[in-house]
Amino acid sequence: MIAASLMLLLLFVFPMWQITLLAPQYPNGLTMNLWIYKITGDIAAMNILNHYIGMAKITASEFKEFVYFPYVVVFLSLTGLVAAFSKKRSLILIWVIVVIVLGIAGIYDFYLWEYRYGHNLNPNAPIKITGMAYQPPLFGRKELLNFIAYSYPAFGGIAIGISIGLAGIAWILSIIKK
Amino acid sequence: MKQFKIAKKLAIFSALAGLILTISSCGNQAKKEREGFRTSGALAENAAERVYVKPGDYDEFYAFLSGGFSGQVSVYGLPSGRLFKVIPVFAVDAEKGWGFNEETKPMLETSYGFLPWDDSHHPELSQTNGETDGRWLFINGNNTPRIARIDLSTFETVEIIEIPNSGGNHASPFTTQNTEYVFAGTRFGVPYPQEDVAIKEYAKKFKGVLSFIKVDPETGSMNIAFQILMPAFDYDLSHAGKGKSDGWAFFSCYNSEQANTLLEVTASQKDKDFIAAINWKKAEEYLKAGKAHDTPAKYTHNVYDDGTQMATSTMKNSVKVLLPEECPGLVYFLPTPKSPHGVDVDPSGEYIVGNGKLSADMSVHSFTKMLSAIENNEIDTVLFGIPVLKYESVLAGIVKEAGLGPLHTEFDDKGNAYTSFFITSEVVKWKVGTWEILDRASTFYSIGHLMIPGGDTRKPNGKYLVAMNKITKDRFLPTGPEVNQSAQLYDISGDKMKLLLDFPTVGEPHYAQGIEAEKIVPNSRKIFKLEENEHPFKTLSEKDTKVVRDGNTVHVYMTSIRSHFAPDNIEGVKVGDDVYFHVTNLEQDYDVPHGFGMMGARNAELLIMPGQTETLLWKPQKQGVFPFYCTDFCSALHQEMQGYVRVSAKNSNVKLKWSLGE
Known part of the structure; x- marks a missing residue:
C-alpha cells in the first residue's frame, strides 16, 4: 500500500499520456506528452500544422487542470499513506475506489479536451473538409488526413494503473490475512 | 577429281573468308581498344551492387570535393556518388544569398575590397592525433590568397583569412596532426614588400612566403602566427609530418630556376628542384626568442558569428616574419627530381614522397635519413642561407618508371601507396618500402588528384579511391562544348583496383577529403534555436x-x-x-x-x-x-x-x- 501511494508521485517525473502523429515527412513522428502539470514535445510544430485546419492553439494556459492536478495527486498519495499506516481495510478500499473514480474522471476530461480541440475549428481555416473532425483517439490508432495518430498511456499513466493494482492487492491480502 | 575441285574451292573460300575476317578484325581491334578505354575495369553487375545505396539509406562516407574555379566546396556521398550540397565559400551564391545578404557580405571582403569569386583548390579536414575528427574543413582561395574554415556542424563557411605577401595560394591549406596549424605556401613569387619594380628583377626583388596559421583548438579561430621568407621559387603543394615526423612541414617547389617568363620551358631546366622541410616547432622557439620581424602587411580577417548570425571583417596591419638565414635549423632543402607537384607523407610519417611530375621515376625521402643527414652535416650547398641536403643522403628509394606525370599520392591502411599519373591517365598502386609496382588502373581521362578517405592521415580507410579527372570528353551525355569534370570511384579493398562508378562534379575539383559519416552525422545541426x-x-x-x-x-x-x-x-x-x-x-x-x-x-x-x-x-x-x-x-x-x-x-x-x- 505504501508503494501504491508513492507510485503516484511518479506522475511528477513522467508524463501521463502520449499522443504521436506519424506521416511520411515526419519519419520520427511528432509527439505530445501530457503531464499532470504541463505539456511537452513537438507542440510548436503541431500548432503550426493545426492552424491549417483551424484548430485552436495548444498552450499550457488552456489547461486549468494543470493547476489543481498536482494537489490532487499529492493529496491522494498522502491519504494513501494514511490508509496504509492506519491498517484499516475499509480505508484502503475507499482509497482504491476514489483513485479509480478520479482516474475515470481524468480520462473523461481528456476525452472532452480532445473533443473540444477536434471539433471547435475556426470557420476561416484554409483547409476545410466537410464532415471531418480531428479528434485524436482516446486510446489506440486513428487516421487523421495525412497523419496516423496514436494515443497511449505514458509511464505516468501506467504508474496510476500499477498503483491501483498494488492497492487492490493490498486490500485483498488484508482480507486473506484476516 | 570433282571432290578435289570442291576441296580446292572450299580452301580458297576459307582462305578468303579468313582474310576478310582478319582485315575486319584489324578494324575491330581499334574499335575494341577504343571501347576498352571507355569501360575497362568495370565489372558492371558487381560494381552496381557495390555503389548502390538503397533509397533512404545513408552513404558510408562524406567526400568534400573542392570546386576549383567555382570557388566552392561540393559534398558527395560515397560510394553512391550522390551530390548532397554545394557549400558557398569564395564565390557569391545567389541561391543561398551568400555574399548578397547583409550578414555574409563581409565574408568576401579583402584588402582589395569585396571579391565575388576565387579559385578553391585543396580541402583539408581538421585532425586530432593525426586522424580526421569531423570538426572543420579548411580550403584555400588560390587567386587572391585566402584560407576559409567551414564548420561541419552547419556546413557553412564561418571564417576567411587573407594571406599577405603571397600570390597564388596553392600549397595550402595543410594541417598538422592536431590542427595546431594550417599552412600556406605561395605559388607565385611576388615583390617583397609589394612594390612597383621591373619584372626582370625577379631573382633580386621577389620572394616566396610560407605562412603558418595558428588554429584555436576550441573555437577553430585562425590567426597568422608567422611567415617564413623563402627564395622566390614556386611552392606547389605541402603536407605536414605526422607520427615520428610531427613538428615538420614539407613544401614541394618548382621553378628553382627563378624564371619569370615562359615558365613551361624556363622553369623545367634543372634536373632537381626541392622539397623544403620546415621545422615548425623550431619556428615557435625562434618566435618566442623574439627573432621574428614585425612587418607591415594589410590583410582581412572575416568571421561569422553563430550568435549574432553576422559576419565582421577586420583589417590586420602586421605580420611576423622569420628569415631562414637568421634561424639556423629552421629550413632544409631536399633535392627532388623534377618539378615535384604533390609532396605526400605516408601514415607512419617516415616516407616523404616527391611526385616529380617531369621525371620518369619518383623519389621517396626518408625522414630518419633526413635527420641523420642534418646531424652529420651532409650538405650539398647552401642556397639563400638554406642548407641543401645531399640527395643520396635523404633518399629512401625510387619508384622506377611507374608512369608519366606523377602528381599526387595517397595511402591505404595496408602499406600501399596510390599515385595519380596525369599523362598516362592512370592510378598506380605501389608498395611503400619495397617501391614495387603492384597494380595499375586506367582513369577516364587524365587524372589530377586522387583521394582515399583519411588517405593523407595516420589512419587511412582503404576501401575506396576517388580519381578526379581533368578531361571528360565522352563519359557522359554531351552538353555542348563545356562538359562537367568527371570523378571516378575505385574499389581498392582487394589486390586489384576495380572501377565502380563515374560521377560528374561541380567546377573542377583539385583535391578532396573523405571521412566516415559517423564522425559528422551526430553533430549536424537541424535548426537554430x-x-x-x-x-x-x-x-x-x-x-x-x-x-x-x-x-x-x-x-x-x-x-x-x-x-x-x-x-x-x-x-x-x-x-x-x-x-x-x-x-x-x-x-x-x-x-x-x-x-x-x-x-x-x-x-x-x-x-x-x-x-x-x-x-x-x-x-x-x-x-x-x-x-x-x-x-x-x-x-x-x-x-x-x-x-x-x-x-x-x-x-x-x-x-x-x-x-x-x-
Whole structure:
C-alpha cells in the first residue's frame, strides 16, 4: 500500500499520456506528452500544422487542470499513506475506489479536451473538409488526413494503473490475512 | 577429281573468308581498344551492387570535393556518388544569398575590397592525433590568397583569412596532426614588400612566403602566427609530418630556376628542384626568442558569428616574419627530381614522397635519413642561407618508371601507396618500402588528384579511391562544348583496383577529403534555436514586427512562418529609400526554411533557416506596388505566402504603415 501511494508521485517525473502523429515527412513522428502539470514535445510544430485546419492553439494556459492536478495527486498519495499506516481495510478500499473514480474522471476530461480541440475549428481555416473532425483517439490508432495518430498511456499513466493494482492487492491480502 | 575441285574451292573460300575476317578484325581491334578505354575495369553487375545505396539509406562516407574555379566546396556521398550540397565559400551564391545578404557580405571582403569569386583548390579536414575528427574543413582561395574554415556542424563557411605577401595560394591549406596549424605556401613569387619594380628583377626583388596559421583548438579561430621568407621559387603543394615526423612541414617547389617568363620551358631546366622541410616547432622557439620581424602587411580577417548570425571583417596591419638565414635549423632543402607537384607523407610519417611530375621515376625521402643527414652535416650547398641536403643522403628509394606525370599520392591502411599519373591517365598502386609496382588502373581521362578517405592521415580507410579527372570528353551525355569534370570511384579493398562508378562534379575539383559519416552525422545541426538568436535586428514574435524609418533608411522587422510573412502589407516606402528587410524565420522544425524574394531587388533572395534572421537590402527605384514572396516551397499554402510593398514618390505624404490580416 505504501508503494501504491508513492507510485503516484511518479506522475511528477513522467508524463501521463502520449499522443504521436506519424506521416511520411515526419519519419520520427511528432509527439505530445501530457503531464499532470504541463505539456511537452513537438507542440510548436503541431500548432503550426493545426492552424491549417483551424484548430485552436495548444498552450499550457488552456489547461486549468494543470493547476489543481498536482494537489490532487499529492493529496491522494498522502491519504494513501494514511490508509496504509492506519491498517484499516475499509480505508484502503475507499482509497482504491476514489483513485479509480478520479482516474475515470481524468480520462473523461481528456476525452472532452480532445473533443473540444477536434471539433471547435475556426470557420476561416484554409483547409476545410466537410464532415471531418480531428479528434485524436482516446486510446489506440486513428487516421487523421495525412497523419496516423496514436494515443497511449505514458509511464505516468501506467504508474496510476500499477498503483491501483498494488492497492487492490493490498486490500485483498488484508482480507486473506484476516 | 570433282571432290578435289570442291576441296580446292572450299580452301580458297576459307582462305578468303579468313582474310576478310582478319582485315575486319584489324578494324575491330581499334574499335575494341577504343571501347576498352571507355569501360575497362568495370565489372558492371558487381560494381552496381557495390555503389548502390538503397533509397533512404545513408552513404558510408562524406567526400568534400573542392570546386576549383567555382570557388566552392561540393559534398558527395560515397560510394553512391550522390551530390548532397554545394557549400558557398569564395564565390557569391545567389541561391543561398551568400555574399548578397547583409550578414555574409563581409565574408568576401579583402584588402582589395569585396571579391565575388576565387579559385578553391585543396580541402583539408581538421585532425586530432593525426586522424580526421569531423570538426572543420579548411580550403584555400588560390587567386587572391585566402584560407576559409567551414564548420561541419552547419556546413557553412564561418571564417576567411587573407594571406599577405603571397600570390597564388596553392600549397595550402595543410594541417598538422592536431590542427595546431594550417599552412600556406605561395605559388607565385611576388615583390617583397609589394612594390612597383621591373619584372626582370625577379631573382633580386621577389620572394616566396610560407605562412603558418595558428588554429584555436576550441573555437577553430585562425590567426597568422608567422611567415617564413623563402627564395622566390614556386611552392606547389605541402603536407605536414605526422607520427615520428610531427613538428615538420614539407613544401614541394618548382621553378628553382627563378624564371619569370615562359615558365613551361624556363622553369623545367634543372634536373632537381626541392622539397623544403620546415621545422615548425623550431619556428615557435625562434618566435618566442623574439627573432621574428614585425612587418607591415594589410590583410582581412572575416568571421561569422553563430550568435549574432553576422559576419565582421577586420583589417590586420602586421605580420611576423622569420628569415631562414637568421634561424639556423629552421629550413632544409631536399633535392627532388623534377618539378615535384604533390609532396605526400605516408601514415607512419617516415616516407616523404616527391611526385616529380617531369621525371620518369619518383623519389621517396626518408625522414630518419633526413635527420641523420642534418646531424652529420651532409650538405650539398647552401642556397639563400638554406642548407641543401645531399640527395643520396635523404633518399629512401625510387619508384622506377611507374608512369608519366606523377602528381599526387595517397595511402591505404595496408602499406600501399596510390599515385595519380596525369599523362598516362592512370592510378598506380605501389608498395611503400619495397617501391614495387603492384597494380595499375586506367582513369577516364587524365587524372589530377586522387583521394582515399583519411588517405593523407595516420589512419587511412582503404576501401575506396576517388580519381578526379581533368578531361571528360565522352563519359557522359554531351552538353555542348563545356562538359562537367568527371570523378571516378575505385574499389581498392582487394589486390586489384576495380572501377565502380563515374560521377560528374561541380567546377573542377583539385583535391578532396573523405571521412566516415559517423564522425559528422551526430553533430549536424537541424535548426537554430530562436532563444539563442542574438541578431541585432531579430524579431522573435509576430507582435514585435514593425517598420522603422530613419532618414532614407527603412528597417522592416519581419517574421516568416507557415504560411505568411508578418507584416505582409507595407506602405510609406519612398523612391530612393534603402529598405532593409530583416526576416526572422520563426519555424523551429527541421528542414523548414523560408525564402524571401523581392521584385526588382538587385541582389538575390534570402534563404533563411529555422530560427535565423537574414537581411536583404532593396533600393526601390520606381513608384508602384511591388510584391514579395516565399521562394522555398514550405507548405501546402506556400503559394499564398506573399505580400506587397507600396512605393510612393520621394516627396509624398503616404504614412509608414504595416499590417497583417487587416
